[in-house]
Amino acid sequence: MPGDAAAKAFAAVSGEELLRWTMEMVAIPSYSGMPKQEEAMAKYLARLFESEGIEYRIEDLGGGRFNAVARLPGTGVDAEGRTLMLNGHMDTVPAYDMLRAFEPYIKDDGLLHGRGTSDMKGPLAAMAGALIALKRSGVRLAGDLIYTAVADEEEASLGTIALLEEGLTADAVIVGEAMGRDAIGIAQKGLEWFKFTVLGKTVHGGKQDEGINAILKANRLIRALDEELTPRLKERRHPLLGHATLNIGVIRGGTQLSTVAGECIVEMDRRFIPGLETYESMYKELTDLVERLEREDPDFRCTLSVLDTSVMASGYVHQGMEQREDDRLVQIVKRSLESVSGRDAELVGCPCWTDAGLFGHYAGVPVVIYGPGDIAMSHSKEECVDPAAIEESFRVFTAAALDFCGCAAE
Numbered sequence: 001m002p003g004d005a006a007a008k009a010f011a012a013v014s015g016e017e018l019l020r021w022t023m024e025m026v027a028i029p030s031y032s033g034m035p036k037q038e039e040a041m042a043k044y045l046a047r048l049f050e051s052e053g054i055e056y057r058i059e060d061l062g063g064g065r066f067n068a069v070a071r072l073p074g075t076g077v078d079a080e081g082r083t084l085m086l087n088g089h090m091d092t093v094p095a096y097d098m099l100r101a102f103e104p105y106i107k108d109d110g111l112l113h114g115r116g117t118s119d120m121k122g123p124l125a126a127m128a129g130a131l132i133a134l135k136r137s138g139v140r141l142a143g144d145l146i147y148t149a150v151a152d153e154e155e156a157s158l159g160t161i162a163l164l165e166e167g168l169t170a171d172a173v174i175v176g177e178a179m180g181r182d183a184i185g186i187a188q189k190g191l192e193w194f195k196f197t198v199l200g201k202t203v204h205g206g207k208q209d210e211g212i213n214a215i216l217k218a219n220r221l222i223r224a225l226d227e228e229l230t231p232r233l234k235e236r237r238h239p240l241l242g243h244a245t246l247n248i249g250v251i252r253g254g255t256q257l258s259t260v261a262g263e264c265i266v267e268m269d270r271r272f273i274p275g276l277e278t279y280e281s282m283y284k285e286l287t288d289l290v291e292r293l294e295r296e297d298p299d300f301r302c303t304l305s306v307l308d309t310s311v312m313a314s315g316y317v318h319q320g321m322e323q324r325e326d327d328r329l330v331q332i333v334k335r336s337l338e339s340v341s342g343r344d345a346e347l348v349g350c351p352c353w354t355d356a357g358l359f360g361h362y363a364g365v366p367v368v369i370y371g372p373g374d375i376a377m378s379h380s381k382e383e384c385v386d387p388a389a390i391e392e393s394f395r396v397f398t399a400a401a402l403d404f405c406g407c408a409a410e
Contacts, residue, residue, distance in 0.1 A: 005139045005407045009398050012136040013129045015391040019112065021048065021128065022390060025121040026104040026114040031094040035064055038151045038159075041090040042068040045128065045149055052132050059162065061151060066090075067159045069168070070147040072131045074140070075408040081142025084404045085170035086127040086397060087160070087355060088177075088371070089153030092116040098381040111384040118373030122385040122393075123176035124149055126372055129394040130401055142406030146170055153355050160355040161313050164362055172329040172366040172404060174397065175356040178373025181389055182343055184333050185350035185369030187240045188357060189271040190279060190320035193310035194286065196221055198253075199301040202262030211260035212299050215253040218264035221302060222248060224289055225268070236276045238322075240349030245271045267307065274320035318353055321360030321367060329366040329404065336399035337370070341392060351375065370396070 030041045042058045045068040049056040059067040068090070074081050092115050095101035104114035112122070131147055134140075148168070150159025179185050198221060200214030225246060233244040246268055253264030272282045290302050312318070323330055325347055337345040350356070350369045359367040372389035 006399050006402055009133040009137045009139050009402070010395050012133040013394060015387060018125050018129050018390045018394055019387045021125040022112065022117065022122050022385070022387075023104040023114075025124060026116050027102055029102050030090050031092045031115065032154055033094065036066075037064060038066045038090040039064065042066040042149065045070070045124075048128060049131070052135055054131055054135055061158055061162050065151040065158055067151055067162060068149040070128075070131060072134055072141065072145040074143040074145070074405055076142070081406045081408075082171040082404055083144040083146060083169070084401055085146040085148055085173045086130065086401075087148045087150065087173055087175050087359070088120050088124045088127055089151070089159065089355065090124070090149050091152055091154050092119065092121075093154055093379050096379075096381065098383065106387075107384075111386055113382070113384045115383055117385040118178045118375075118383050119378035120177055120371065120373070122373050122390045123178065123371035126390050126393040127176050127397050130397040133394070133398055134401065139402070140408040141401060142408045143171070143404070145401050145405055150355070155309060156312050157316070157355055157358060158313070160358050161316055164358065169363065170365060173356070173359045173363075174329075174333065174400065175354050175359070175367060175369045176371035176393075176397075177350070177352070177354045177369050178371050178375050178378060178385070179348070179350065179369055180374055181341070181372075181392070182337070183346050183348045183370075184330070184337065185354075185356070186325065186330055186347050187238065187274065187322040188320050188350040188353060188369070189241050189244070189273060190277070190282075190357065191318040191353040192270050192272075192279070192282070193307040194268045194270060195305050195307050196266040196268070196290070197303045197305070198264045198266065199303075200260065200262050200264070203260045205258035205260060208260050211262075213260050214264040215261045217297075217300050217302075218251070218253060218266055220293060220297070220300065221266060221290070224293060229285070229289060236273050238273045238276065238349065240322075240347070241273060242349070244273045244277060245269075272320065274322045279317050279319065316358065316362065319357040319361035321357045323360070323366055323368060327366050330368055332403045333368050333370055333396070333400050336396045336403060340395045340399055352378075
């Protein structure tokens with residue numbers, strides 16, 4: 001990493017600016033369910049990049065959803081110059097029980113509080129800062145640096161899938177999700193949300209022998225998942241991600257006490273391990289279990305489906321990803337973090353699902369997950385970020401871009 005170029009770029013953007021940009025973004029609601037969810041955020045980023053003379057565009061995805069894309073072109077004269085993408089999402093979860101969710105403020109603890117501070121408008125500000133710093137300082141990269149602020153990561157990842165569908169490519173991607181000060185995510189589990197619909201026969205409670213209680217039949221399913229499948233999942237273990245999991249999170253069944261339940265819904269979160277499981281093998285394992293229960297009990301009837309909120313565009317699912325520790329991108333981000341912070345970086349598994357799975361699986365490019373903020377605070381009523389972490393991450397993104405894309409000779 002060219003030290004003089006990095007120092008010059010670091011000096012071009014202040015911590016006060018990064019904090020202001022974060023606060024201004026947090027004050028723009030972009031939560032799930034609101035109309036034109038990301039439009040105001042995309043326009044804000046467009047104004048920011050336009051004011052700095054940086055090439056940008058807003059992409060209308062339809063249905064009131066938007067992406068914002070910016071590009072800092074490299075000189076193209078260095079054969080080693082590579083294109084790096086910095087990716088983050090503009091959507092957030094709703095305020096839920098968070099007070100002053102869209103009125104960002106700094107508490108006595110010195111942390112910036114508000115919805116999206118950590119997940120992930122703080123990271124969006126830090127990544128934007130990298131492009132702005134390089135532009136202001138006049139430091140030229142050999143390869144391109146691309147910034148993609150996307151829609152809908154919290155649900156169906158419409159934004160990142162749109163990037164893949166339009167053919168926007170890079171040689172590597174950093175997804176700026178909050179990972180903590182010293183952590184770089186190089187693996188994540190795949191994810192799917194399933195719904196089991198168990199059917200019975202509804203009759204009056206006074207004639208229950210003539211009915212089939214779907215709740216009791218669902219209990220057979222739950223016991224099979226817990227007693228048979230869960231132990232098998234615990235044997236499928238990844239060194240960074242732990243073992244595969246399932247979690248039964250919702251059960252709904254019956255209508256009233258004097259009626260035999262004719263239907264019971266069981267909803268389940270399933271996390272699968274890259275390299276040990278595929279989406280197809282995971283799905284087949286569940287269908288095989290349901291079919292076996294149906295063979296054993298002629299009164300057991302069950303259909304398996306994916307929850308509507310988990311369905312992605314045709315041809316896409318929530319894939320996992322894993323990256324080799326010796327991959328060039330991994331080592332560059334690790335080196336950049338250690339150089340900027342003076343601390344040892346830790347290569348870890350990301351405990352949540354991110355768009356990194358789409359880039360790694362469908363685009364087939366190296367991808368890591370790194371950004372300011374504490375993932376434990378995301379979606380919580382205490383969501384916050386340390387302004388110092390935003391500034392530190394800005395420097396890491398900038399240093400990584402210089403190292404990965406190459407610094408053009410002046």
